[in-house]
Amino acid sequence: MRMIFLFLISFLLLYVDISFTNISPVDVAGLGVYFVPKLLFMFILLLSYYLGVKWSLMIALLLGLMTDVYVGTVYGLHLFGFATFVLFMNTAFRVFYRDYVTLFFVVIMNTFLFDTYIFIMYKVIGIIEMPTFDYFALRAVPSLLLNSVLYIPVLVVVIILSKVRKSVFINH
Amino acid sequence: MRFLNRNRMIIVIVSVIVLILLIGFSLSDRSHTTKAEQFTADTTATTQRIIDAPFNFIGNIFSGIFSGFGADKRIKELEAQLDALPQLKADNERLAEENKELKDALEVSSKFDYEAINARVISRAPDQWLNSLVIDKGQKDGINEGMAVMTPKGLIGIVKRVNGMSSYVEIIATNTAKENISVEIRDGKNKHYGTIEKYDEKTETLIVNNIVNEGRINKNAKVYTSGLTGDFPEGVIIGEVVSSENDSYGLSQNAHVSLASDINSIDTVFVLKRDPESLGD
Numbered sequence: 001m002r003m004i005f006l007f008l009i010s011f012l013l014l015y016v017d018i019s020f021t022n023i024s025p026v027d028v029a030g031l032g033v034y035f036v037p038k039l040l041f042m043f044i045l046l047l048s049y050y051l052g053v054k055w056s057l058m059i060a061l062l063l064g065l066m067t068d069v070y071v072g073t074v075y076g077l078h079l080f081g082f083a084t085f086v087l088f089m090n091t092a093f094r095v096f097y098r099d100y101v102t103l104f105f106v107v108i109m110n111t112f113l114f115d116t117y118i119f120i121m122y123k124v125i126g127i128i129e130m131p132t133f134d135y136f137a138l139r140a141v142p143s144l145l146l147n148s149v150l151y152i153p154v155l156v157v158v159i160i161l162s163k164v165r166k167s168v169f170i171n172h
Numbered sequence: 173m174r175f176l177n178r179n180r181m182i183i184v185i186v187s188v189i190v191l192i193l194l195i196g197f198s199l200s201d202r203s204h205t206t207k208a209e210q211f212t213a214d215t216t217a218t219t220q221r222i223i224d225a226p227f228n229f230i231g232n233i234f235s236g237i238f239s240g241f242g243a244d245k246r247i248k249e250l251e252a253q254l255d256a257l258p259q260l261k262a263d264n265e266r267l268a269e270e271n272k273e274l275k276d277a278l279e280v281s282s283k284f285d286y287e288a289i290n291a292r293v294i295s296r297a298p299d300q301w302l303n304s305l306v307i308d309k310g311q312k313d314g315i316n317e318g319m320a321v322m323t324p325k326g327l328i329g330i331v332k333r334v335n336g337m338s339s340y341v342e343i344i345a346t347n348t349a350k351e352n353i354s355v356e357i358r359d360g361k362n363k364h365y366g367t368i369e370k371y372d373e374k375t376e377t378l379i380v381n382n383i384v385n386e387g388r389i390n391k392n393a394k395v396y397t398s399g400l401t402g403d404f405p406e407g408v409i410i411g412e413v414v415s416s417e418n419d420s421y422g423l424s425q426n427a428h429v430s431l432a433s434d435i436n437s438i439d440t441v442f443v444l445k446r447d448p449e450s451l452g453d
Contacts, residue, residue, distance in 0.1 A: 015223045017298040024300060025436070036300050069209050070216040071297045071306060073332075073342065076194030080187060115299075122301055125199065127346070129373055 002164045006047075006055065009157060010063050013039040018071070025138075034139040035146045038111040040067075041082065042147065042154045045107050048086050049093070050162040056086045077121055085110055104151060111147045112140060203317060210311075210335040217306060217338035220295055286405040288442040289313055294338065303343035303435055305329075309443065310337045318403045320444040326409040326432030327397060331443060339443070344378065344410075345371040345435050354400040355380055355410060357427065359393035362386070365400075366427065377414055377428040385425050389416040395429045405446045 017037050025032035040063060048056035060082035067078040093106055119135055122128040130139075291307035309315055311334050321329040321341050330353075333340040344353070357364040357380070366383035380395065393413040399406025409432050416427040 011219050011223060014298070015220060018220075018295045019227075021296040021298060021300060034300055036298075066212060066216045067298070069212040070220075071295060071299075071304065071340075073198065073302050073304065073346075074195055075198035076191045079194075080191045084187075118299060118301065125195065128301055 002051075002161065005161055005164055006059060009161065010040060010043065010059050013043050013154075014063060014067065031138060033142050036115060036139065036143040037150055038114065038143070038147050039150055039154055041085070041111055041114055042107050042151055043158060044082055044086060045089050045110055046103075046155060046158040048090050049103065050158050053086065053090050056090075057083060060086050073127065074121070074125060077118060081114055081117060085114055104148075104155075107151060108144065108148055112144050115140060115143060205317070205333040205335060209333065213306075213333070213335040213340065214310075214337050217294060217308070217335070220306075221308070224294065285446070287445040289315060289445060291315075291339075291441050291443055293438050293441060303329075303346045304332075305341050305343070305438065305441075307339050307341055307441060307443070308337070310335045310339050312336055314445060315339050315443050316403070316445075319446075320397065320402075320404045320408060321441050322408055322444060323433045323438060323441055325434070326411060328431070328433045328435060328438065328441065330402075341441070343435050344368065345431070352401065353404065354398040355429075356396050356398040356406075357383065357389055357393050357413060358396065359390050359413075364389060364425075365398055366425075367401075369426075372428065375414070375428060377430050378411065380427045380429055381419065381424065383416075383425040383427060385418065385423060389413055389425060389427055391415065395427075399446075403446050405444055408444065 017039050020035065020037045024035045026035065027033075044056055044060050044063070047059060061079060064079035064082040068075045072078065089106060089110055093103075119128070119130075123130075289309055291309040291313075293305050294308050295306045297304045307321075315331055315334050317331055317334055319331045320327060321331060327344065329341045329343040329346075331339050332342045353368045355366055355368060357366065364383050364386065366380040369379045369381040371377075372379055383389070391413055395410045395412060397404045397406060397408040397410065411429045411431045411433075414428045414430050416425050418424075419426055
């Protein structure tokens with residue numbers, strides 16, 4: 001049961017991430033400001049906390065692979081990125097006291113670091129030419145703000161999902 | 173350090189090697205898409221379409237309601253245009269027939285000949301780094317890698333990967349997509365040839381280089397595909413010249429070209445299937 005919802009929600013979040021490309025970049029005073037949602041990524045990170053690392057890694061590898069092959073030019077970036085950040089979050093987050101505020105900051109900082117990792121990789125490969133300052137001013141910070149707002153509905157979804165029973169059948 | 177014990181170290185090293193291999197594989201110059209890639213991409217595309225369906229349905233209802241306002245005036249304008257259609261159709265048929273007869277007489281196949289396959293955009297890259305899109309037509313519809321993709325306004329990209337029921341298109345504003353597309357610049361009666369070097373994000377223009385220095389290219393000169401490279405047909409409009417300058421040695425010119433199509437708003441596209449006879453060996 002939980003597995004079905006997990007996949008459905010993952011695909012739905014991937015769809016919402018893709019849908020944002022219809023409105024972003026937003027033209028502000030002649031400058032293109034990028035708002036890049038990371039709903040699927042935040043969902044995967046939160047899964048590792050509420051449902052466990054195994055569930056999170058499974059979705060990370062599957063959806064990472066799909067994102068790479070479906071809408072990517074360079075394979076492996078999302079696949080390894082998602083998996084690495086799940087493991088990183090799980091390892092780094094152990095030392096903190098687990099409360100909502102800390103969780104929020106860790107997840108939001110991870111979205112920022114993940115986007116920066118993609119930026120660095122594309123820059124190294126030579127696919128993009130965006131200057132570093134432009135990246136931070138016109139993309140990283142606006143995306144950080146957007147993801148801070150979008151974090152709340154994702155958290156609610158994950159909390160509800162964690163309460164869904166695993167099996168479809170009721171054991172008597 | 174406990175986190176990096178021997179087993180974990182091996183996993184990390186193997187992962188990095190696999191990542192490097194995957195990057196190398198995806199950036200290699202390939203002329204076909206593997207079955208595994210086709211399966212994964214088609215599965216995702218089908219799921220995307222299923223999720224998309226109810227959203228599209230609701231969107232269509234709303235757009236239908238809003239487009240109803242002021243529709244009378246628009247209908248009258250279209251009716252007036254429709255009255256002239258039979259004459260245009262007759263002229264077009266007569267010219268096409270005349271053109272065919274002349275080509276048959278000369279025994280040549282034209283680089284202008286192409287079949288346009290209509291396709292709908294089903295998604296764009298969610299990370300917004302690369303200007304790429306996925307369309308709902310693939311191998312089954314006769315699409316191949318390297319075909320040109322255009323909107324009604326002009327050329328926008330190249331088919332990079334073809335799956336069974338979908339295809340991955342890279343927009344020419346992406347630096348991986350340029351593939352040295354040969355272009356023809358028509359400046360009045362003069363014709364200049366060059367190749368697309370890259371997309372300049374600052375000026376939002378394509379940079380065309382290697383143009384033989386035979387006099388200054390004027391602003392607003394139209395830029396078309398030349399049909400000299402790849403599967404691209406000749407005469408597809410790309411945009412117009414914004415500015416031109418000599419290169420650092422003064423031997424050739426570079427031109428900045430603004431795209432005719434709006435790359436931020438693409439809903440439907442045409443994939444151009446060039447007449448195989450015109451491709452040569």
